[in-house]
Amino acid sequence: MFKKVVLAEDFQGENQGIAETLHEKLAIEELQNEFYCDKAFTRLKVALKNNEPFELMITDLFFEKDHVDRKLTSGRELIKAARAQQPGLKIIVHSMENNPIQINALFKEHKINGYVCKGRSGMVELVNAIHEVFHNRTYVSPQLNLTSANNSVELDHFDRAILKELANGLTKKEVSDKFKKENRTPNSESTIDKRISRLYDEYEAKNTTNLLFKLAKEGKI
C-alpha cells in the first residue's frame, strides 16, 4: 500500500474525515493533509527534492478563497503543476463536481488516476479508489457516466468572449461595437450572430436566454 500520501482539501470536516479513514482503513504511514493548493504543492516539491517523493495525492477541485494569497487557486491548477513536476505521481480527485465533461477533461488532459464523488459513500469509494490506483488501475465513481458526455463541443475563446458579454446583458450590436472598439476580431454583428446560432444547434438551445442558462447550469461559464 502507499506509504506517503498528500491530501489537499479545504473543508475542515471533510479533511478530518478523510484523514481518519486513511489511517484506520488503509494504515497509511505518512499522510500530509493540507487546506491550500500552494501548501500541498510545496510538500510535493520538498519531498521530491529530498528524494523521498509522495506516491499519491488526493485533492478537491474547488478551494474557497480567503485572506491568504494564492498562486494555485483550484485543484485543476494544483494537478497541472504537480503533473509537470512529478509525472509518476498518482492522483485521485475527490470533489462534488458531477459534470462528466469536466471530469473527463481531467482524465484526458491531466491523466488523473481516479475520481471519487463526495457523497454518502464517499469514504467507501475513496478506499476502493486507492486500492485500484495502487494496482495501476483507474477508478471512477460508479454513479458517473463518463462516456455519454463526449459528444459535447467545447467553447473556444471567441465563443466565451461573446457569451460573457451577453451574460452581462449587452445586445449583439453592443457586443460588436465593443469588440470593434477594443480591436478584437472578428467583430461584425453578423459573425457574432452566426456564432450564437451555431451554439444553439450544438447545445440544443432555443434562444439566447436558454443557451446562457444551460451553460451556466453546466458550469461552463
Place this chain on the structure above:
Amino acid sequence: MFKKVVLAEDFQGENQGIAETLHEKLAIEELQNEFYCDKAFTRLKVALKNNEPFELMITDLFFEKDHVDRKLTSGRELIKAARAQQPGLKIIVHSMENNPIQINALFKEHKINGYVCKGRSGMVELVNAIHEVFHNRTYVSPQLNLTSANNSVELDHFDRAILKELANGLTKKEVSDKFKKENRTPNSESTIDKRISRLYDEYEAKNTTNLLFKLAKEGKI
C-alpha cells in the same frame, strides 16, 4: 454540555469528521449520526416518545438523491418537521450555502440557533457554535453578513413559474399560452411582461438573458 446530539449529514467524509470532532473536542456522550433526513427525524421522534429527547440537532441543507425513497428531502424540511414536533430542540445548520437571504430565512422562519459554513475552519466554528448555542445564544459564521442582504427581494411563486419557462427557452407568448392551457392565473402576456420588467429593476438586469444568468449564478433558480 449537550449529552444527546443527532447529526444529519449525507457526505460520508464530513459526517465522519464531525463525529470525530464532537467526540474529541466536546465529549458528547451520545451522538447519533445519520445520512438521511428521514432517519434523523425518526431518531428524534423515538427519543421524544421514550422521554429521552435529543437536545441538539446538527444538519446539512442539501441531501443528495439516491435509490432510497425519501419523505424529507432537504435540511429545510427536516428542520420544519423537527421544530413542529419538538419546539425546544436546538438546531445548528452546517452547510455550503452562503447566500445570506437563504440563511436569514432559516433563522426567521424556523428559529434555528446557529449557522456554520462548511469550509477551512468549519470544525473550529462548529465547536464554537455548539458552545454558544448551549448557552442559549445564537451563532453565525463570521464570514457571513446577514444584515446587508435584507433589501433583496424574494421571488414568489409566479415569478419562479415564469422564470422556469423562460430558462427552458419559451417566449413570453408561449409562456402565456401554456399558463392559459393549464388554467394557471394570471396568464396574460402583458402581465408576464410586466413581472419580468419588475424583476429587471429589482435585480438590476438589462434583459431576460442577463436576468436569468444572474439568478442562475446566485443559485436562485
Place this chain on the structure above:
DNA sequence: AAGTCTCTTACAGAATTCCGTAAGGGATTG
C-alpha cells in the same frame, strides 16, 4: 364615498433577435 394603491390586462411602437440568402477571401485537396 372618495381617494389611493396595486394587480391584471390590452395595445402600440421602437429596438432587438432569429434565421435565411448571398458574396468574398483564405486554406485545403485532388
Place this chain on the structure above:
DNA sequence: CAATCCCTTACGGAATTCTGTAAGAGACTT
C-alpha cells in the same frame, strides 16, 4: 488550377423583446 470547405461579413424580413400609456377591478384608508 479548380473545386470545396470554412470563416467573415452584409442585408432583409418575420418574430420577439422591451417600454411606454391606459383602463378596469379589488383592497385599503380616511
